[in-house]
Amino acid sequence: MRGLRRPRRGPHGARHAAVLLTPGATTTADGLRALVRAERGAMYEPARITFPSELPLTDVGKPDKKELRRRATL
Numbered sequence: 001m002r003g004l005r006r007p008r009r010g011p012h013g014a015r016h017a018a019v020l021l022t023p024g025a026t027t028t029a030d031g032l033r034a035l036v037r038a039e040r041g042a043m044y045e046p047a048r049i050t051f052p053s054e055l056p057l058t059d060v061g062k063p064d065k066k067e068l069r070r071r072a073t074l
Contacts, residue, residue, distance in 0.1 A: 015044065015045070015046040015047055015048075016046055016047065016048045016049075016050070016068075016072040017032065017046040017048070017049045017050070018050050018051075018052055018055065018068050018071075018072070019032065019049060019050070019051055020051075020052060020054070020055050021051060029049040032046075032049055033045050033046065033049070048072065050071075050072070052071075055068070056068065056071075
């Protein structure tokens, strides 16, 4: 989960979660928000949740955070 800078959400920004589900798994954005609220607290609840079919990777195979941030602001 990465923070997007937005003044109305404080110094941590508006949280965006890009969730990659394993094949056959199902969930909803509301279900994930409820889980985060219960396990971590309301301040960690993402403002936006997306379910991409694949995560963008860097040349060394790590998740590309810059690309995820760019996609989240579209």
